[in-house]
Amino acid sequence: MIKKNLITLLLTGLSFWGFSMGAHADDGSRLWLQQSSKGDASIYLRTKSTPTTDIAVQELKDGWNGGQVNLEIKKQKGMKRDAFTISSKNGTVTISSPSDIGLLYGAYKLLQLQTVGSATANFSITESPFHDIRLLNHWDNLDGNSERGYAGKSIFWKVQGFPRTIGENATADIRNNPLNNTAYARANASVGINGAVLNNVNASPKVLTTEVLRMASQYANVLRPYGIRVYLAVNFSSPVVVGGLKTADPMDKEVQNWWKNKAKEIYSMIPDFGGFLVKANSEGQPGPMDYGRTHADGANLLARALRPYGGIVMWRAFINNPTDPDRAKQARIEFEHLDGQFLDNVIIQVKNGPIDFQPREPFNALFDALHKTAEMPEFQITQEYLGQANHLAYLGTMWEEFFKEVMTYANYKQNQLRARYNAIAGVANTGTDADWTGHPLAQSNWYAFGRMAWNPDLDAKSIADEWVHLTYPSLDDKQHATLVSMLMRSREAVVDYEMPIGLHHQFGDSHYAPGAWDNRPIRRDWLPVFYNQADANGIGFDRTKATGTDNTSQYNPEFGDMVEDIRTCPDKYLLWFHHVSWNHKCQTGRTVWEELCYRFQNGINEARQLQRDWNSLEGAIDPDIFHDVQVRLMTQTRDAEWWKDGCLLYFQTLHGMSFPDFLEPPTHTLDECKNSRLNVGLYRSPTHEELNKVR
Ligand code: BDP
Numbered sequence: 001m002i003k004k005n006l007i008t009l010l011l012t013g014l015s016f017w018g019f020s021m022g023a024h025a026d027d028g029s030r031l032w033l034q035q036s037s038k039g040d041a042s043i044y045l046r047t048k049s050t051p052t053t054d055i056a057v058q059e060l061k062d063g064w065n066g067g068q069v070n071l072e073i074k075k076q077k078g079m080k081r082d083a084f085t086i087s088s089k090n091g092t093v094t095i096s097s098p099s100d101i102g103l104l105y106g107a108y109k110l111l112q113l114q115t116v117g118s119a120t121a122n123f124s125i126t127e128s129p130f131h132d133i134r135l136l137n138h139w140d141n142l143d144g145n146s147e148r149g150y151a152g153k154s155i156f157w158k159v160q161g162f163p164r165t166i167g168e169n170a171t172a173d174i175r176n177n178p179l180n181n182t183a184y185a186r187a188n189a190s191v192g193i194n195g196a197v198l199n200n201v202n203a204s205p206k207v208l209t210t211e212v213l214r215m216a217s218q219y220a221n222v223l224r225p226y227g228i229r230v231y232l233a234v235n236f237s238s239p240v241v242v243g244g245l246k247t248a249d250p251m252d253k254e255v256q257n258w259w260k261n262k263a264k265e266i267y268s269m270i271p272d273f274g275g276f277l278v279k280a281n282s283e284g285q286p287g288p289m290d291y292g293r294t295h296a297d298g299a300n301l302l303a304r305a306l307r308p309y310g311g312i313v314m315w316r317a318f319i320n321n322p323t324d325p326d327r328a329k330q331a332r333i334e335f336e337h338l339d340g341q342f343l344d345n346v347i348i349q350v351k352n353g354p355i356d357f358q359p360r361e362p363f364n365a366l367f368d369a370l371h372k373t374a375e376m377p378e379f380q381i382t383q384e385y386l387g388q389a390n391h392l393a394y395l396g397t398m399w400e401e402f403f404k405e406v407m408t409y410a411n412y413k414q415n416q417l418r419a420r421y422n423a424i425a426g427v428a429n430t431g432t433d434a435d436w437t438g439h440p441l442a443q444s445n446w447y448a449f450g451r452m453a454w455n456p457d458l459d460a461k462s463i464a465d466e467w468v469h470l471t472y473p474s475l476d477d478k479q480h481a482t483l484v485s486m487l488m489r490s491r492e493a494v495v496d497y498e499m500p501i502g503l504h505h506q507f508g509d510s511h512y513a514p515g516a517w518d519n520r521p522i523r524r525d526w527l528p529v530f531y532n533q534a535d536a537n538g539i540g541f542d543r544t545k546a547t548g549t550d551n552t553s554q555y556n557p558e559f560g561d562m563v564e565d566i567r568t569c570p571d572k573y574l575l576w577f578h579h580v581s582w583n584h585k586c587q588t589g590r591t592v593w594e595e596l597c598y599r600f601q602n603g604i605n606e607a608r609q610l611q612r613d614w615n616s617l618e619g620a621i622d623p624d625i626f627h628d629v630q631v632r633l634m635t636q637t638r639d640a641e642w643w644k645d646g647c648l649l650y651f652q653t654l655h656g657m658s659f660p661d662f663l664e665p666p667t668h669t670l671d672e673c674k675n676s677r678l679n680v681g682l683y684r685s686p687t688h689e690e691l692n693k694v695r
Pocket of ligand 1: 201357
C-alpha cells in the first residue's frame, strides 16, 4: 500500500515536473519571434523618438547580434508610408523609411534576415507593401467564444467578462496577461499586419455600446504603437437594438443621425479607428434589404458616418440567402448591378472562392466584375473546412494559387491599384491555447497570411522556408527541408481526401467529418448530396453554360471558356464545373471512379508520410510540441481513412462498381461512417488557464 502510494506520488511528481518543464521550455507561445541577442548592439535613432521607434530600438537591442544599426526617417517621392530600405555596408546597417512604422517593419525584417542567415556585411533591400490595409478578422464573440475558432477561447473577450463584469471591472487584457498584449501586436507587426477587426461578423449589437467601445479603445492603445488599427464588425440593426429607434432603415433621418453620432463617439475614444465590417442580409443577419433598400444604400449609410474621420466600411459579399439555384453565382448577381453606387470609402469584401472556404475553389467571379467599386479578398486562416486544428494544412499554397489565378484572369493588381483603398483580410486562427493556433504548425498560416498580404507575388515555398527558419532555428538542413516539404505537401493531401477533382462541400454538420450521403430535410444548398449530384450514372455539379447553371460565363472568357470545355477544364475543377459519368476519362487516363479512388488513397498515403516525416524530427523539436503534433497527425491519418471509406462506400451504393486493386479495402462500414461522430472529442492542446493551473 505504502509502496503503491509512493509510486503514484513519484509518477504524479514526475509527470507534473515533466509537463511544467516541457511547457516552460517551449509551449509555442513565442511564435516565430525567437530572440537571440548577445545584447551588445549599438542602435542609433536619427530621428525624434515615438512610441513606435522606441519599440524598434528595443527589438533591435534584444535581438540584433551584429554591429551598429542606424534608424532614420527619410521621405522619398513615391515611397509608401510603410515602405523601408535596409542597407548594410561593411556591417553598419541603416534602416530608412518615410515613417516610424516603416522603421519598425524594417527592424523586424532585419532580425528575420539575421535568423535566416542573409543579413550579410553588404546588402541592400527595399520593401514596400502591395496592399495598404492588411487585416485580421477575428470571429470572436463578446461571450468569449470564437466562431470557427479551434484554438480555445477568444483572445479579446473574456468568457466570464461579458456582460457580467463589463464596465468598471473590465480590463482589456489580451489572454489575461498584460505581457501577451505585446506578443499579439509584435507578431502582427513583424509580418506587416496593420489592422484587426476585434469581433465576429455575426456581430452582437452590443459591440456599439459605450462599455464595449471603451474596451475596444484600450485594445487600440495597446496596438497603436505597433501600427495596428482597431476595427469593429457591426450589426445593421444596432440603431434599433442599442439606440432604441423604431427602424434601422438607411433612408430614415434619425437612423442616419444615430450612425453619425455613434461614429463621433467612437472617434472621440479611438481617434484612429479603422472602420466597420458588415455582414448584412446573409444567414439571418439584418440588413438594408429588410427595408426594401440595396446593399449600396446600407453601405453608404455607414460610409457617410465614418467619412469625416477617414474610416472605411468593409461590406461583405458573402450573401448566403440564395435566390439563384447556384450559390456560386450569388455574389456577382447581388453586386454587379450596384457598381458605381458605392461611396469610395466602401470596400466589398469577397471570399476567395464562390462557395465557402473549401479546401480548393476557383476564384469568385465577382473579382473583376466591379470597375468603380473597391474589392478586397477575404481568406480564412482558421481551418474550418481543412481539418480544423487537427490536420496539418499549410495554406500558403492555396493563397498562392488564388493570387496566380486572379492575377492571370481577373486583373487583380490593376483593380486593387485603381481603388482609393487597397485592402485584404484573413479570418484569424488565434485563440487562448498556449501556442495561439491550436495546431503548433498552424502558426505558419498566420505568418503566411501576413507575408502574402504584404506581397502577393511571394511564393508559398519561400514563406514556408522563412517560417521554419524563424520558428525552428535549431533544425539542421535536412530536418529543415523535411519540415518545409511537409508544409508544402499538406494542403494538397487534405484536398485529396476531402475534395478530390473538384468534388466539394461533402462535409457533415460540423464541417469536419464526411457526410457525402447527407440528405436531411433542410436547405438543399447546405447538403452534400446537392453538391455531389451523385447517382447511378454520374457525379459532379454542372455549372456550364451548355447544360448547367451557367456560372462559367460569369467569368472572363479566358477562364470561363477553359473550364466550360470539358477537354480543357483542369481535373482539379472537373466536378466543380461538370457533371460527368463515372466512366468519364480524366486527364490522367483514369476513369472518374478510379480517379476518385486514387485520390482518396493518395490523401491517406500522404497523411501517413507526414507522420513518418514528423517522426524523423524527434529529438530536434521540443518534446511537448513534438508530441502535440504527433498526436494531431495521427488523428489526421485516422480521419483521412474515414473520409475515404465514407465517401467511396456511399458512391458505391449508387453505382455498384468494384474498387480498383490499388485501393486499400475499407476498414469501416458505411453505417459506421454515418455514425462516426469524428468531431466529438477533438484533440486540443491546453489553454493558458489550464497551463497556469498546472504551474
Ligand atoms: C461560414 C461559416 C459561418 C460564418 C459564415 C460567414 O460556417 O460560421 O458565419 O461563413 O462567413 O463559412 O459569414
